[in-house]
Amino acid sequence: MALLNFVETLEIMAYNVHRDEEQHHRFGSDSQFIVDTIIAQLQKNNSIFQEYLKELRTTASFVSEINMDLPLAFEVFLPLRLPFALHANFNESERSVQFSKRKISHPFFFGNVVNAKCMNILLQRDLKLAISQLHSVANYCVKYSTMSFNRAPFAHQVFAMERGSVDRGIHFDFILALEFDGAAMPLPSYYNAPISYKWLAYGLVPVTANYNSSDWGVLLPRWQNADFIVRRRSHNMLLLLYRLLYVQRCYGFAVPFLLKLCFFMATADRGENYKNMGVAELMITTFGHQVIRNFHDLIAASTAADPFAKIFCTISMGQLQVHGRDILAMLIKGFQLNVISSELIKRYFQIDYVPEPQEKDELEDNEDGNELKLQLIEASSSRKRRRSI
Helix, strand or coil: CCEECHHHHHHHHHHCCCCCHHHHHHHHHHHHHHHHHHHHHHHHCCCCCCCCCCCHHHHEEEEECCEEECCCCCCCEEEECCCCCCEEEEECCCCEEEEECCCCCCCCEECCEECHHHHHHHHHHHHHHHHHHHCEECCEEEEEEEEEECCEEEEEEEEEEECCCCCCEEEEEEEEEEEEECCCCCCCHHHCCCCCCEEEEEECCCCCCCCCCCCEEEECCHHHHCCHHHHHHHHHHHHHHHHHHHHCCCCCCCCHHHHHHHHHHHHHHHHHHHHHCCHHHHHHHHHHHHHHHCHHHHHHCCCCCCHHHHHHCCCCHHHHHHHHHHHHHHHHHHHHHCCEEHHHHHHHHCEEEEECCCCHHHHHHHHCCCCCCEEEEECCCCCCEEEEC
């Protein structure tokens, strides 16, 4: 059993996380085909959303047991740009905003204000109809569901499951959001927005008695202007975190939608500084949001027929929370001591970590961005397959 540097080891593991290139390209082309087919059906139905779902592909994730894949520029918010100007009324104490327009009749409005609940219910109706008319796309059976609270949908999922498989397929998980240019509609100074920026407004979850469906949360999507290195680090960190949670049978946390949502919350907490965070710190912060915020309670509160709820069949919610806290504590302790053993990596990630010795010149080359030489061996109960990455 070898003792390794925790921070550096997770950095290398994320950099070299295994991905089937052939499956990745198939995932990209199939997800785009599914999106195009859904949009074509919405157009046939003359849905008001027919022009608003073109970026749906960015919300896709491919899942097959222990493996997850995402687009490099992954999203969980689906941005809509309304074709008319709005007046924004910001609430500093609640960090929320309301949008209004006088003398307008539009399905997205309740009275003269844009209403998130109305928009989500309309989208739920239109997508449910379109998906039921399609039923299948190419080699996929397509289903639609929502994540709801107090009978108000706040997140949407289209799941395209490969025929003849179990839970292997493409998920499109997203939250509706309105997108604005800071130049056209600037944020108040207390948001500390950069000079050039876009910002999002998203519908809030109705968890309190004073919930108003006309109130929108405000978010600066700082991940959108990240460079390639930061994007890849974030992308691979999520693949590694998913693998960890799946191996540990934490299926209630190994949900692409929640992983992406909590990552974006981590970026909101740290602002531009998140781009300087390493894989280990980013993983702990992201998973910490999942454990602390109890998102699985919201999922369980959804309708019983919602496919999201089935992830709690294996472990009860109480056990899930305890198990999640144990995993988080392990990560935090490893980060604080900056030590992890090869045995722990094998047990928690099902990866045999076997770094090859490197010469001094090779290490200097790696600092310039060249690929690290590392052997990752996929661990299994039967024969182990060796892969050099």
